[in-house]
Amino acid sequence: MKAPLDQLGPKVARMYDYYLGGKDNYVADRAAAEKVIEVMPASQEGARANRAFLMRAVRHLVAEAGITQFLDLGAGLPTQNNVHEVALSLNPDARVVYVDWDPVVCSHSRALLRTPDSVGVIEADLRDADAILRHETTRALLDFDRPIAVMMVSILHFVSGSDDPQGIVGRYRDATAPGSHLVVSHLTGDLMAKARPEETERAKEIYRRTATPVHLRTHEEIGDLFKGHELVDPGLVWLTDWRPDDPVPDGPAVVRLGEGRGGTAEEAPGYGGRIPAYAGVGRKL
Numbered sequence: 658m659k660a661p662l663d664q665l666g667p668k669v670a671r672m673y674d675y676y677l678g679g680k681d682n683y684v685a686d687r688a689a690a691e692k693v694i695e696v697m698p699a700s701q702e703g704a705r706a707n708r709a710f711l712m713r714a715v716r717h718l719v720a721e722a723g724i725t726q727f728l729d730l731g732a733g734l735p736t737q738n739n740v741h742e743v744a745l746s747l748n749p750d751a752r753v754v755y756v757d758w759d760p761v762v763c764s765h766s767r768a769l770l771r772t773p774d775s776v777g778v779i780e781a782d783l784r785d786a787d788a789i790l791r792h793e794t795t796r797a798l799l800d801f802d803r804p805i806a807v808m809m810v811s812i813l814h815f816v817s818g819s820d821d822p823q824g825i826v827g828r829y830r831d832a833t834a835p836g837s838h839l840v841v842s843h844l845t846g847d848l849m850a851k852a853r854p855e856e857t858e859r860a861k862e863i864y865r866r867t868a869t870p871v872h873l874r875t876h877e878e879i880g881d882l883f884k885g886h887e888l889v890d891p892g893l894v895w896l897t898d899w900r901p902d903d904p905v906p907d908g909p910a911v912v913r914l915g916e917g918r919g920g921t922a923e924e925a926p927g928y929g930g931r932i933p934a935y936a937g938v939g940r941k942l
Contacts, residue, residue, distance in 0.1 A: 674734045703932045706897050707811045707842055708738060710936050713900050714840045715743040718806050719751065724838060726805040727753045730783040731812030734762055740808060741776045751775065752798045756789055758782045783812065784820055786828035804836035814844040814871050826882050835941055839886050842896055842936040846873035879935050886939025893937035
């Protein structure tokens with residue numbers, strides 16, 4: 658399935674670019690993003706925290722897990738500190754395939770990229786796993802006999818339950834070799850729907866006007882996406898708690914989830930300064 662042809666309306670990838678301070682967005686994207694920020698001021702901070710998680714995850718995969726191949730689904734615009742920039746800075750042999758359903762995003766991405774031998778861009782819907790896995794660009798750049806990192810960063814909350822997100826993730830898992838990794842960050846209602854239900858509903862309404870409405874999931878539901886994978890330390894945790902560059906301060910606002918971390922989302926006193934999203938990296942068994 659391709660993105661709708663109405664490119665004048667707001668699109669999530671370009672809204673995200675705006676959150677990150679990029680310039681590859683349109684008036685409609687900026688207007689929609691500003692409405693979200695007005696309702697939920699932490700949205701821009703959350704986008705930047707999500708990009709920081711992506712950078713930390715890629716550094717771990719290349720430097721510690723020895724991964725050199727990346728399939729980035731729902732990648733958006735490669736504007737700042739994207740997968741290929743981080744991976745290639747650590748290993749010049751790294752290879753990255755970006756996938757997005759927005760034709761304008763893909764066109765911009767191809768224009769921005771300067772390493773065609775290392776990086777490819779596919780216009781496709783991540784739900785169409787077979788088409789992506791068989792695509793000539795995928796097969797030219799990625800060797801499926803060796804481990805691959807499948808990146809689903811801040812994208813699965815745009816996939817509805819009726820589309821079977823677990824099944825989608827499973828198709829990519831089954832196509833990759835043992836030792837491959839899955840990287841996920843995902844918005845949750847565990848904090849914000851309880852602490853600020855009216856704001857949450859207003860933000861969701863704004864996203865409903867885009868081609869990709871938001872579907873919030875619980876810690877347990879997001880954990881189920883890692884079936885067939887072993888979560889690497891520290892498990893499935895709050896976005897900013899996944900191997901932070903700076904120590905996370907102790908205190909009542911800190912909630913860490915996952916094996917050996919203690920606590921549950923219900924124990925969190927409101928937002929507590931948290932970005933309402935979970936993040937984790939799993940290794941295929």
